Amino acid sequence: MDITTWKDWFISLYTLQDVQLALTATIRIITTLILAKLLIYFGTKIIERLFISKPGKFIADNRPQTLSGLLKSVLRYVVYFVAGMSIIEIFVPNAAKTILAGAGILGLAVGFGAQNLVRDVITGFFILFEDQYQVGEYVTLAGVTGIVEEIGLRVTKIREFGGQLHIIPNGTISHVANYNRGAMLAQVEVGISYEENVDKATAVLKTMCQEFAKIWAEDLVEGPDVLGVVRFGESEVVIRITCKTKAMRQWEIERQLRKLVKETFDREGIEIPHSRRVLLSNGGAEGA
Numbered sequence: 001m002d003i004t005t006w007k008d009w010f011i012s013l014y015t016l017q018d019v020q021l022a023l024t025a026t027i028r029i030i031t032t033l034i035l036a037k038l039l040i041y042f043g044t045k046i047i048e049r050l051f052i053s054k055p056g057k058f059i060a061d062n063r064p065q066t067l068s069g070l071l072k073s074v075l076r077y078v079v080y081f082v083a084g085m086s087i088i089e090i091f092v093p094n095a096a097k098t099i100l101a102g103a104g105i106l107g108l109a110v111g112f113g114a115q116n117l118v119r120d121v122i123t124g125f126f127i128l129f130e131d132q133y134q135v136g137e138y139v140t141l142a143g144v145t146g147i148v149e150e151i152g153l154r155v156t157k158i159r160e161f162g163g164q165l166h167i168i169p170n171g172t173i174s175h176v177a178n179y180n181r182g183a184m185l186a187q188v189e190v191g192i193s194y195e196e197n198v199d200k201a202t203a204v205l206k207t208m209c210q211e212f213a214k215i216w217a218e219d220l221v222e223g224p225d226v227l228g229v230v231r232f233g234e235s236e237v238v239i240r241i242t243c244k245t246k247a248m249r250q251w252e253i254e255r256q257l258r259k260l261v262k263e264t265f266d267r268e269g270i271e272i273p274h275s276r277r278v279l280l281s282n283g284g285a286e287g288a
Helices: 003-053 063-091 095-101 103-113 115-129 198-215 250-268
Strands: 138-141 144-151 155-159 165-169 176-178 184-192 220-232 237-245 278-281 284-287
Touching (some): 003 063, 115 144, 115 155, 138 155, 144 165, 184 198, 184 250, 198 220, 198 237, 198 250, 220 250
Antiparallel strands (some): 138 176, 144 155, 155 165, 184 237, 220 237, 278 284
16 A cells, blocks of 8 residues: 555544544534533423412412423523533533633623622523512513513513513512502592582492492402592592402402492582583673
8 A cells, every 4th residue: 555545544534533523512412402402392391280280289379380481490500500511522522621710701701791690690580589470460660561471580470461561680670669569549530510519429328338338348458448639620529439459350340449439429419510611602601
């Protein structure tokens, strides 16, 4: 075998080894990704079975959904991290030791380049630890009002009544308004004309409130009560009715109160004022 033949043989051998290594690496990467996908899929199913299918077995109220979302988030982060490290190990042996050796540099990078991420995770931990809100509750966060759909270590997802889904980094949440904790105030203001007898209107409203309390007892915590005259408008005397309701029922109670007030005033002949115009013409004045 001449020199050229030996040279070609070594080149072909070297190329064959490269191909084998590349195939092995590719197979390992694909296997790692498939295993990661399967772990996330089956892990998610297990979490849902434990915390959502049988919530009363472990904890009550909305916490099963809250913890379910959190554990799913943690599961994804852990699996992605382990899969990423496994793939890096394919190309860089002992990569984990190298990363640990460079922990100081990594910490410096986190300090400068990942401040927002660290802040989001720490804030998310305290949100969950302090139980500031749960999945399914109606809240206002970072200027957004809606239903909490998911709480993670890094972000919170809120859906408005209009359907928009807002993904809010936990680090930006500095104030929380939770509408599901404790009794809520329902308030209705009723206007009567200046010609009406205020005492009569107040007495009629008090009787109406007693009947209303019997009908909507399951949604009411306290009241409704007629506070009396609260202000004078341009064409009406304003009387206020208030009551305390169970969480998220205040708007329905307000709607039902307004409806009953209109029906009661129509039955009792009490006038609810409306806008009036006076038209002036050459022949005099006409009221409209």
